[in-house]
Amino acid sequence: MTDDNPPDLTPLDPAFVTTTRIVTALGLLPFVIGAGALEIAKLLPPGSFIVPTLLLYAFIAFTVPARKYRRWGYDMGVDRLRIVRGYLFYRDTIVPFGRIQHIDVDQGPIDRRYGLATLTVHTAGNHNSTVALPGLAHADALAMREAIRAAIRQDAL
Amino acid sequence: MNEAIDDPIKVTAAEGERLHISGLFVGFVSGLPQLVFPLVAAVFGVRETKNPALIPIVIAAVLILSLFFRWLAWLRFRYHVGDHDIRVEKGILSRTARSIPYERIQDVSIEQKPLARMMGLGEVKFETGSGDGDDAKLSFVTLEEANRLRALIRSRKAGAVVAQEDPQAAETEDDETIFAMDGKRVFILGLYSFSLVIFAVLGGLAQQFDFLLPFDVWDFKRWVGLAEESGVSVDKINGVGMAAQFILAFGAFTSLIFIGFATGVARTLLREHGFRLTQTSKGFRRRRGLLTLTDVVMPAHRVQAAVVQTGPIRKWRGWHSLKFVSLAQDSKEESNYVAAPFATLDEVWRIAQAAKIDAPDGDERLRRGSARYWIIQLLLLGPPILVAMAALVIFADASFIRTTLLLLLLVFAAIMFWLDWRRYRFGLDDQQLYLQRGWWQQQLTIAPQVKVQSIEIAQGPLARRLGLASLKFGIAGGTLEMIALPLTTARAIRDAVMRKVATVDYSAINQSH
Numbered sequence: 001m002t003d004d005n006p007p008d009l010t011p012l013d014p015a016f017v018t019t020t021r022i023v024t025a026l027g028l029l030p031f032v033i034g035a036g037a038l039e040i041a042k043l044l045p046p047g048s049f050i051v052p053t054l055l056l057y058a059f060i061a062f063t064v065p066a067r068k069y070r071r072w073g074y075d076m077g078v079d080r081l082r083i084v085r086g087y088l089f090y091r092d093t094i095v096p097f098g099r100i101q102h103i104d105v106d107q108g109p110i111d112r113r114y115g116l117a118t119l120t121v122h123t124a125g126n127h128n129s130t131v132a133l134p135g136l137a138h139a140d141a142l143a144m145r146e147a148i149r150a151a152i153r154q155d156a157l
Numbered sequence: 158m159n160e161a162i163d164d165p166i167k168v169t170a171a172e173g174e175r176l177h178i179s180g181l182f183v184g185f186v187s188g189l190p191q192l193v194f195p196l197v198a199a200v201f202g203v204r205e206t207k208n209p210a211l212i213p214i215v216i217a218a219v220l221i222l223s224l225f226f227r228w229l230a231w232l233r234f235r236y237h238v239g240d241h242d243i244r245v246e247k248g249i250l251s252r253t254a255r256s257i258p259y260e261r262i263q264d265v266s267i268e269q270k271p272l273a274r275m276m277g278l279g280e281v282k283f284e285t286g287s288g289d290g291d292d293a294k295l296s297f298v299t300l301e302e303a304n305r306l307r308a309l310i311r312s313r314k315a316g317a318v319v320a321q322e323d324p325q326a327a328e329t330e331d332d333e334t335i336f337a338m339d340g341k342r343v344f345i346l347g348l349y350s351f352s353l354v355i356f357a358v359l360g361g362l363a364q365q366f367d368f369l370l371p372f373d374v375w376d377f378k379r380w381v382g383l384a385e386e387s388g389v390s391v392d393k394i395n396g397v398g399m400a401a402q403f404i405l406a407f408g409a410f411t412s413l414i415f416i417g418f419a420t421g422v423a424r425t426l427l428r429e430h431g432f433r434l435t436q437t438s439k440g441f442r443r444r445r446g447l448l449t450l451t452d453v454v455m456p457a458h459r460v461q462a463a464v465v466q467t468g469p470i471r472k473w474r475g476w477h478s479l480k481f482v483s484l485a486q487d488s489k490e491e492s493n494y495v496a497a498p499f500a501t502l503d504e505v506w507r508i509a510q511a512a513k514i515d516a517p518d519g520d521e522r523l524r525r526g527s528a529r530y531w532i533i534q535l536l537l538l539g540p541p542i543l544v545a546m547a548a549l550v551i552f553a554d555a556s557f558i559r560t561t562l563l564l565l566l567l568v569f570a571a572i573m574f575w576l577d578w579r580r581y582r583f584g585l586d587d588q589q590l591y592l593q594r595g596w597w598q599q600q601l602t603i604a605p606q607v608k609v610q611s612i613e614i615a616q617g618p619l620a621r622r623l624g625l626a627s628l629k630f631g632i633a634g635g636t637l638e639m640i641a642l643p644l645t646t647a648r649a650i651r652d653a654v655m656r657k658v659a660t661v662d663y664s665a666i667n668q669s670h
Binding site (some may be wrong): 088128 | 610611618638659
């Protein structure tokens with residue numbers, strides 16, 4: 001469905017690819033270690049554990065984040081935030097500023113290293129009570145937060 | 158939630174009011190079940206000392222200790238009704254001071270359990286929008302005080318300050334009954350609430366406490382023995398022949414049915430007796446209950462959506478129920494506010510109208526979901542069943558004819574999917590969203606478009622193949638998900654709703670507009 005997304009979607013910060021790679025690589029490391037241990041135990045011919053595991057590992061940790069990045073996009077409208085993500089499980093969410101209850105800007109340790117942040121908006125709805133937009137440059141995230149807050153205040157007046 | 162606007166003023170509840178002293182006794186009595194385990198433990202402890210005279214002393218000590226701590230807690234509990242908020246200070250050693258701004262209070266409910274009712278006391282609960290539910294509770298105050306507090310808070314929320322000495326001010330205003338159920342209707346509702354839950358409860362109790370019984374409940378031989386002792390020979394029952402056994406079975410079946418209906422009627426009577434929904438200037442007020450009276454107020458502007466439910470038999474007889482979706486929880490079992498448990502459609506729409514939700518008037522262009530959505534799910538069920546059949550024939554030497562019985566599963570699923578497709582409708586008009594689903598538990602959800610909090614178009618891998626999508630609306634306190642619609646339709650609906658939504662600021666869902 002990416003083909004009929006309006007082209008005016010803003011992509012995430014390219015550093016998002018790097019941070020996702022690091023996070024995925026760290027998260028999957030135990031599996032590689034496990035495969036290494038099985039390899040050392042010499043249960044099957046050499047390489048029957050470690051080779052497929054490493055190939056899969058490289059694919060998931062290196063190629064997938066780049067694809068994921070291409071599927072993300074957002075659009076800051078005058079009165080709404082639109083977030084599009086996913087290919088296999090495609091989600092296209094719109095949150096009107098007038099419905100946002102509060103806003104978070106989060107930064108994890110890896111994010112901080114690359115100057116990224118996650119913007120999370122909270123709504124009162126049971127479904128989509130939190131909508132997160134990761135991979136924003138920290139300054140952008142702060143600017144978006146201020147813009148949304150200003151929009152809310154203006155609405156409330 | 159909306160930011161607290163008023164500055165915290167340095168008012169402590171220290172000079173505030175205490176709860177009613179009789180509440181101490183009510184709390185003590187209703188807390189007795191919790192004392193069973195400490196008591197049992199204490200008695201067992203004493204038994205070790207081989208001095209039976211100590212047992213009553215220990216029991217008395219546990220009871221007195223409990224009463225003493227309740228008294229301490231009572232002594233250290235104060236509440237103060239201020240200009241901007243309600244303050245509660247409590248805690249024997251670690252003190253808690255809580256301030257609840259009037260703007261945040263969503264609901265004030267008064268509950269009277271049987272014992273409290275006998276003593277003219279009530280439990281006042283303040284509910285705010287926070288999820289955990291345990292906001293503030295005054296248990297117990299006199300009923301007049303409870304009514305005074307509620308009237309006061311209602312008027313404070315409205316901005317006006319009513320003289321505190323005028324307890325009935327808000328009670329006697331335009332309290333207009335818009336729906337009530339008489340004894341006959343409660344009884345009919347009870348018949349529809351057929352339930353065999355009592356057997357589950359008895360079974361559970363028997364399992365929990367079977368160590369207390371002098372024999373093993375599950376020992377069939379023991380029961381046979383009991384029967385023989387009282388002169389009934391089991392051999393005789395076995396020997397009476399088909400007809401008599403049939404009569405016995407019929408008797409057992411009939412009594413089961415009777416118990417089911419009786420349980421339904423009793424439970425319904427306890428909960429719904431004297432059901433009365435009134436409309437005040439602020440919203441809805443519902444009173445019901447036989448032994449435990451509840452009295453819950455729901456401001457009309459907090460209604461986020463209406464849910465009309467019925468079932469095949471109820472619908473045939475013209476009965477429906479109406480619930481309002483909101484952020485506040487009605488009770489532990491029901492998250493929605495029950496506005497009418499058993500009403501005709503006319504009554505339902507009249508109540509909904511009071512909450513500014515309109516009946517479908519034929520203009521809402523209700524549409525069916527795309528049948529492909531259900532067909533593909535059915536097709537997906539095929540391969541696993543075929544594989545299971547093949548596996549049975551090959552590995553378990555099952556006869557082919559018998560394994561075809563598995564295909565009945567497919568037939569059953571097909572019927573279920575067909576019924577689901579047949580009952581499902583979605584649509585919208587200029588103001589509202591409509592969603593109808595379910596063939597057994599039939600449900601129609603109506604939500605004003607301006608109360609939508611977010612919109613999401615979602616597509617799984619299969620749906621994309623079919624060009625279908627689902628449309629999920631964020632509703633405060635509920636869900637509304639349209640499924641099996643073409644992607645273009647989903648986009649069109651989203652755009653239409655967004656045009657409505659973006660024009661109104663509704664982030665302050667707790668405030669009236």
